[in-house]
Amino acid sequence: MIRNYIKTAWRNLYRNKAFSLIHILGLTMGITVCLMIFLYIMNEFSVDNFHKQGKNIYRVMRGFDKSKAPTSYLSGPYAPAMLNDYPQDIKMAVRVSPRNNLVSFGEKSFNEKKVYAVDSNFFSLFTFPLLRGDAASALNHPGSVVLTETTAKKYFGNIDNAMGKVVQMDKRLQLKVTGIAKDVPSNSHLDFDLVMPISNYTRDQGFNVWINNSLFVYLLLNEHSSPAALESRFPQFMDKYMGKDMQRFGTKFNLSLRPFKDIYFENASSFDNVKHGDKTVVFIFVSIAVLIMIIACINFMNLATIRAVERSKEVGMRKVLGALRNHLVWQFIGESILLALISCALSISLLFLLMPSYNSLLGYELTVSWNSAPIYLFLLGVILFVGFLAGSYPAIFMSAFSPIEALKGKLKLGKGGSFFRQSLVVFQFSISVLLIIGTIVIVNQMRYVKNKSLGYDKEQTVIVKIDNDDIYDHRQTFKHQLQNSDYVKSVSLMSGEPGGFFDMQGFEVEGQHETFKSRSEFADFEYVKTFGLKIIAGRDFSPQFATDTTNSVLINRRAAKELGFTPQQAIGKWIKNTVRDSSRRTIIGVVEDFNFLSLKENMDALVISPSEDRRVAVIKLKSGNIQAGLTAIKNIYAEVAPVYPFEYSFLDQQFDTTYRNDIRQQTMLSIFSGLAIFIACLGLFGLASFTAAKRTKEIGVRKVLGSSVQNILILISKDLLKPVLLATVIAIPLGYYSMDKWLQSFAYKTPLHWWIFALAALLTFVIAVVTISFQSLKAALANPIRSLRSE
Numbered sequence: 001m002i003r004n005y006i007k008t009a010w011r012n013l014y015r016n017k018a019f020s021l022i023h024i025l026g027l028t029m030g031i032t033v034c035l036m037i038f039l040y041i042m043n044e045f046s047v048d049n050f051h052k053q054g055k056n057i058y059r060v061m062r063g064f065d066k067s068k069a070p071t072s073y074l075s076g077p078y079a080p081a082m083l084n085d086y087p088q089d090i091k092m093a094v095r096v097s098p099r100n101n102l103v104s105f106g107e108k109s110f111n112e113k114k115v116y117a118v119d120s121n122f123f124s125l126f127t128f129p130l131l132r133g134d135a136a137s138a139l140n141h142p143g144s145v146v147l148t149e150t151t152a153k154k155y156f157g158n159i160d161n162a163m164g165k166v167v168q169m170d171k172r173l174q175l176k177v178t179g180i181a182k183d184v185p186s187n188s189h190l191d192f193d194l195v196m197p198i199s200n201y202t203r204d205q206g207f208n209v210w211i212n213n214s215l216f217v218y219l220l221l222n223e224h225s226s227p228a229a230l231e232s233r234f235p236q237f238m239d240k241y242m243g244k245d246m247q248r249f250g251t252k253f254n255l256s257l258r259p260f261k262d263i264y265f266e267n268a269s270s271f272d273n274v275k276h277g278d279k280t281v282v283f284i285f286v287s288i289a290v291l292i293m294i295i296a297c298i299n300f301m302n303l304a305t306i307r308a309v310e311r312s313k314e315v316g317m318r319k320v321l322g323a324l325r326n327h328l329v330w331q332f333i334g335e336s337i338l339l340a341l342i343s344c345a346l347s348i349s350l351l352f353l354l355m356p357s358y359n360s361l362l363g364y365e366l367t368v369s370w371n372s373a374p375i376y377l378f379l380l381g382v383i384l385f386v387g388f389l390a391g392s393y394p395a396i397f398m399s400a401f402s403p404i405e406a407l408k409g410k411l412k413l414g415k416g417g418s419f420f421r422q423s424l425v426v427f428q429f430s431i432s433v434l435l436i437i438g439t440i441v442i443v444n445q446m447r448y449v450k451n452k453s454l455g456y457d458k459e460q461t462v463i464v465k466i467d468n469d470d471i472y473d474h475r476q477t478f479k480h481q482l483q484n485s486d487y488v489k490s491v492s493l494m495s496g497e498p499g500g501f502f503d504m505q506g507f508e509v510e511g512q513h514e515t516f517k518s519r520s521e522f523a524d525f526e527y528v529k530t531f532g533l534k535i536i537a538g539r540d541f542s543p544q545f546a547t548d549t550t551n552s553v554l555i556n557r558r559a560a561k562e563l564g565f566t567p568q569q570a571i572g573k574w575i576k577n578t579v580r581d582s583s584r585r586t587i588i589g590v591v592e593d594f595n596f597l598s599l600k601e602n603m604d605a606l607v608i609s610p611s612e613d614r615r616v617a618v619i620k621l622k623s624g625n626i627q628a629g630l631t632a633i634k635n636i637y638a639e640v641a642p643v644y645p646f647e648y649s650f651l652d653q654q655f656d657t658t659y660r661n662d663i664r665q666q667t668m669l670s671i672f673s674g675l676a677i678f679i680a681c682l683g684l685f686g687l688a689s690f691t692a693a694k695r696t697k698e699i700g701v702r703k704v705l706g707s708s709v710q711n712i713l714i715l716i717s718k719d720l721l722k723p724v725l726l727a728t729v730i731a732i733p734l735g736y737y738s739m740d741k742w743l744q745s746f747a748y749k750t751p752l753h754w755w756i757f758a759l760a761a762l763l764t765f766v767i768a769v770v771t772i773s774f775q776s777l778k779a780a781l782a783n784p785i786r787s788l789r790s791e
Contacts (some may be wrong), residue, residue: 027343030296037289057260097215133179145175249578250515299683337387429727435673437735455594457532461651470641487629494523518605522613537567538589559605
């Protein structure tokens with residue numbers, strides 16, 4: 001029986017090739033989008049499932065300001081001290097220090113940005129599989145290094161050639177390749193190309209200083225240990241080791257434990273040097289997948305209902321020959337399942353073609369195994385959902401035809417299902433309008449962010465990282481030679497460029513009883529000049545004042561306001577960084593506020609000090625020949641750091657880096673919105689066909705009585721555009737609410753202008769008119785003799 005159902009279904013699909021192709025096209029596109037998003041969700045929520053004791057692994061977090069998210073960075077002494085003080089609770093502690101190192105061998109050198117210096121038990125705690133070498137002993141010796149598969153091939157051609165080879169790290173450490181790790185999955189929050197023993201750095205000056213926070217600490221707790229009980233003892237731990245420092249800094253630090261499984265989706269600082277996901281983005285994509293699948297199913301139901309006109313005689317004949325209603329229902333559901341099955345097969349093929357572009361759009365390669373059962377359960381669910389749920393209404397509708405009326409050609413489609421069908425179209429286009437509004441708002445916000453005046457001059461400004469010993473040791477030589485270049489306007493060395501690193505630190509301030517918390521910038525005297533900042537009170541740093549280096553600071557307007565001063569009142573007040581300064585400094589100037597942070601964050605207080613902490617060189621080029629200026633910088637860099645490759649970026653490119661995820665959301669939402677609208681238009685096309693078929697004789701009579709093609713077009717289009725208009729009215733308030741929520745993630749945002757919703761409505765209306773016009777024009781131009789002929 002099932003075989004006969006399949007044969008019949010296949011014949012009917014082939015007989016109605018045009019409608020079948022439209023069915024398959026809509027379903028294929030809908031299923032492809034849903035499958036793409038499903039793979040993305042699988043990738044995001046299967047994060048960090050490659051560790052041996054996952055439920056007992058925690059990352060230690062450090063905080064000192066309840067209004068700010070805790071940071072993950074600790075210093076070298078924490079891990080051994082915790083192992084020593086809590087042996088009954090902590091089974092293993094592993095330090096992970098992200099680094100940037102020069103790796104060289106022979107005549108080759110690579111500036112590797114994903115190097116981890118770790119404790120020797122790193123591969124015992126985390127299950128990153130080793131393709132070569134022993135995980136338990138690969139990092140036991142300080143002179144060892146483990147490469148990933150891709151890195152090994154990049155260096156030595158293949159992984160077997162790499163084993164036993166010696167590479168040089170930063171021109172001083174000789175490291176032997178003792179293991180090859182499988183490439184890190186894209187859904188791991190830890191991401192590395194090389195792993196080396198941290199024991200190479202434990203004797204360095206500053207490594208064992210408690211306040212020098214630069215690494216992560218992961219703890220494996222004993223099976224019956226309580227994380228909450230351990231956290232309750234951390235205050236005593238901090239008092240024991242950091243009590244004097246906290247008293248001196250006027251700051252109270254606290255520690256907490258973050259479960260390993262929660263790290264990927266935690267609300268982390270942008271400077272947490274690990275990979276993070278965003279649950280909001282996941283929710284948005286899930287919503288889009290559901291909405292597009294609903295649109296595709298609605299489209300399927302409407303198109304199937306339209307075919308009822310063409311298949312009425314077939315149904316009547318089958319009933320006359322003895323077919324029962326339930327047989328007809330199963331026949332039509334079988335056709336729906338067959339269409340869904342074909343669409344799924346096409347979707348998988350299409351996905352394979354689109355996967356490289358999809359990975360590029362996401363910014364990483366999805367780590368998904370096609371042997372995974374959830375993928376096939378998802379596809380089976382889609383087939384059954386479309387076949388039974390989306391196919392049930394057309395099946396019941398068509399199987400209920402009166403055989404006499406069907407065979408006489410007097411089938412009355414009437415108004416029985418009209419309300420339901422139009423409701424489906426309203427729902428379809430409500431979703432489409434909602435997606436159009438979302439796309440317009442995101443594009444408008446990104447344009448606003450990109451073009452907003454940030455309060456500093458970012459044009460023709462080059463950033464060069466001071467990230468190796470050569471450039472750091474010769475930083476002043478590098479700066480002076482640049483200043484003497486004909487292509488360079490000014491140069492400033494600093495701790496962080498706008499959009500870069502600005503640490504939060506505590507300050508004692510004249511007239512303040514509590515420690516003042518502010519962002520800090522450590523920069524030389526050319527800082528204000530290079531960025532074109534405006535001094536609104538006092539003066540800038542100046543070499544004419546010999547004491548400025550040790551005794552002076554600048555603050556921004558927000559810092560003065562939070563301290564309760566006007567810019568003029570702040571001048572002359574003393575301030576002391578509780579961590580960095582041994583004596584008080586004087587506020588000599590106040591600069592106008594400028595957006596040194598992302599526009600997702602509110603303006604924050606900033607203290608600019610000439611204390612020594614140089615991590616980047618910001619170079620303002622003269623207008624004219626930018627390429628010649630870059631060549632000059634490269635040549636000077638090669639003189640002071642000849643072994644290291646020259647790498648740079650432009651300050652105005654920080655937009656693409658800072659808002660990378662938002663730009664990707666914009667692109668993906670635009671693509672998915674376009675697909676949703678296209679699928680919805682297929683449904684509207686079907687409804688236009690349905691309406692034209694139902695009103696064929698009416699149109700014929702009107703033409704005989706003298707109606708013009710234009711009048712008939714208006715007649716048909718008017719009724720079809722009503723559900724589109726209603727959908728727009730419903731979608732606009734929903735769009736306003738949802739996009740207002742999305743904009744809350746930005747401290748600086750564009751208003752939701754009325755024209756955004758007007759444009760969305762106009763676009764929807766134009767698309768609907770174009771879709772309807774084809775079938776309406778076809779009906780209006782039809783020969784009235786044929787439509788009025790009675791069979």
